[in-house]
């Protein structure tokens with residue numbers, strides 16, 4: 001599993017998303033509630049991306065983005081994905097497989113991040129809209145990782 005986790009992190013990097021980018025968003029959205037160290041944020045993100053379902057979601061979503069970018073899918077579905085069609089919705093559904101493992105706080109944060117698009121999420125959205133890259137699945141995956149990590153932090157603090 002460790003190899004697949006490293007592959008998922010490598011693929012995120014290749015697509016323009018570092019764990020530091022994800023940490024920064026997490027720190028910012030939690031800033032209003034509590035001071036978090038970079039290490040606390042990174043630990044929580046690594047916890048989320050280490051789960052088998054999360055790894056499979058990251059690898060699958062990125063594979064679909066890359067396939068669509070190269071025009072490898074049937075034309076109709078390829079166009080839906082590269083145009084990030086608002087009614088497509090499968091990108092959000094795939095990312096929910098990460099969110100659903102992490103409780104209701106993850107779910108509400110996910111909806112919020114998808115709307116506000118802070119940090120690297122906004123960068124991915126912009127690149128996708130410009131048509132230079134396809135990040136239809138990846139932007140939701142990043143939202144799911146951040147929101148799940150935020151949920152885990154909230155639950156851990158409540159336990160204390």
Ligand code: MG
Pocket residue numbers: 084091092135136137138139140
């Ligand atoms: Mg999307």
